[in-house]
C-alpha cells in the first residue's frame with residue numbers, strides 16, 4: 001500500500017464543506033446495508049471480527065481487536081492500535097465487495113480516537129481483476145482524542161476497470177482508533193442521474209444555455225494546430241466550483257469533461273490541465289493572480305468561472321475585464337470561454353459579465369439558463385444538482401462540463417479547410433476600463449513594511465500566510481504604486497477585530513475581520529481608489545473596537561494588490 005496523498009491536499013482549506021452532505025437527498029433510506037457485520041457484533045471462534053480482515057501492510061507495531069468496552073452500538077466495535085512509529089503506513093480493517101463500473105455507493109462510518117497522532121478515516125479502494133488498485137476515495141479524518149463518535153462518509157463511484165471495492169477502516173500514525181456502524185449503500189437515484197448525463201443534452205437546453213457562440217476563430221485555430229499534434233495546456237480559473245466543490249473526485253469536475261473532450265478529439269496532441277480555481281474569491285483577486293496562477297503556464301484554451309462569486313455590477317465587471325484582457329493578450333492568444341454558474345436562487349452575475357463577453361466576441365455558456373427553467377418547471381430540483389446553496393455535485397458539474405463541450409463540438413464542426421489567421425495583436429478598446437489589465441500582487445511574504453510598530457509576519461499554513469496584529473494601536477505601513485489598491489484580509493467567525501486603512505493619510509476605511517457565518521473563513525478583498533497614479537503610502541492600524549460577538553481583536557492582512565500606473 002503506497003501513494004496516498006498528503007492530507008492538506010484532500011481537505012480544501014478554502015471552503016468549509018465536506019463530502020458528508022453529498023447525495024444525502026439522493027440516497028433512498030430503504031436501501032440495504034451491503035456490509036454484513038458493519039457493527040462488529042459477530043466474532044469468530046478466536047474472538048476476531050467476522051467478515052473483516054486486519055491488514056497490517058507490513059507494520060509490526062499495529063494490533064487489531066474486537067473491542068467490547070468502547071462501542072457506539074450493540075456490544076462491540078473494531079479497534080486498531082499502533083505503537084509509536086516514525087514511518088507509519090495505512091493499516092486497516094478491510095471488507096471487500098464485488099462492484100461494477102458506473103455504480104455509486106454511500107459509505108458511512110463512525111470513528112473515535114485516542115491520542116491519534118495523525119488521522120483515522122475510511123477509504124474505498126477500487127480494485128481490478130488482478131487486485132491492483134485503480135483509484136480510491138477517502139472520507140474526512142478524525143485526529144487526537146475525541147470525546148464522542150464522529151461520523152465520516154465516502155461517496156464511492158466505481159471507475160472503469162474496477163471489479164471490487166475494498167472498504168478500509170484506516171489508522172495512519174500512532175494511537176488508537178475505534179470504528180463502528182459501517183454502512184455501504186447503493187445510491188441508485190444518483191446512478192440514474194449520472195446515467196441520464198451520459199445522454200446528449202436536449203437541443204432546446206443547449207440553445208438556451210448558449211448565451212453567445214461568439215467568435216470561434218481562436219478555437220478553430222487551436223483545433224487546426226492540435227490536429228497535427230504538439231503540447232497544449234487547458235486552463236480554468238474561477239472560484240470554489242472551479243476548484244472542485246462539491247464534485248466527489250477530480251474526474252467529475254466540469255473541467256475534467258472538457259479535458260476529456262480535448263484528449264478524445266485530438267489524440268495526437270498532448271494535453272495538460274491547469275486548475276487555477278480558488279474558493280471564495282472573485283475577479284478582484286483573479287485579475288491580480290491570473291498571471292501567476294494561470295498565464296505563467298501559457299494556456300492554449302481558458303475557461304473563466306466567476307458568475308457566482310462576483311457581484312452583478314460594474315465594479316466587478318471592471319476587474320473581470322482586466323482578467324479577460326490579460327488572458328486574451330497572453331502569449332498563446334488563447335480562446336476564452338465564459339461559464340456562468342448560479343446559486344440556489346437562480347442568481348448570478350451574467351447580466352454584467354455577458355456585456356464583456358459580447359464586447360470581446362467570447363463564447364458564453366450559462367449553466368443557469370440551461371437548468372433553471374427545469375427547476376422552475378419542477379422537472380428538476382436544486383438537490384438534483386447541488387448538496388448546498390451554491391456548489392454543484394457530480395451531476396451539476398456534469399451538466400456544466402457537457403454544456404461547455406457542446407460549444408467545442410460546434411467550433412470543431414465549423415473549422416474551415418483554409419488556415420485560420422492569428423488574432424489581431426492589439427485588443428479592442430476596453431468596454432469599461434483597461435486599468436485592471438496591468439496589476440501587481442504582493443502576497444504577505446512579498447510585503448516589506450516601511451514602518452511597523454507591532455505587526456508580525458505569520459507563515460500560517462501557507463495558504464493563509466499574513467501580517468498579523470492583535471494589540472490595538474499597532475500600525476504597519478507599506479509603499480505601493482498604482483491607481484487602485486486591493487487589500488485582502490482573513491474574515492472568520494473567531495477572535496477577530498477591526499483595522500483602519502488609510503492611503504497617504506487620507507481616505508480612511510474601517511475593515512471588519514469578524515464574520516457572522518460559521519462555514520469557514522475566507523479571503524475578503526476590498527478595492528480602494530488611491531487618488532491618482534504613482535507612489536502611495538498604505539497604513540493599517542489595529543483598532544480597539546470590535547464586533548460585540550468577537551472574543552478578540554486579531555487582524556490578518558493576506559495580500560495587497562495594485563492596478564494601473
Ligand SMILES: [Ca+2]
Nearest residue numbers: 039073074076
Ligand atoms: Ca457495534
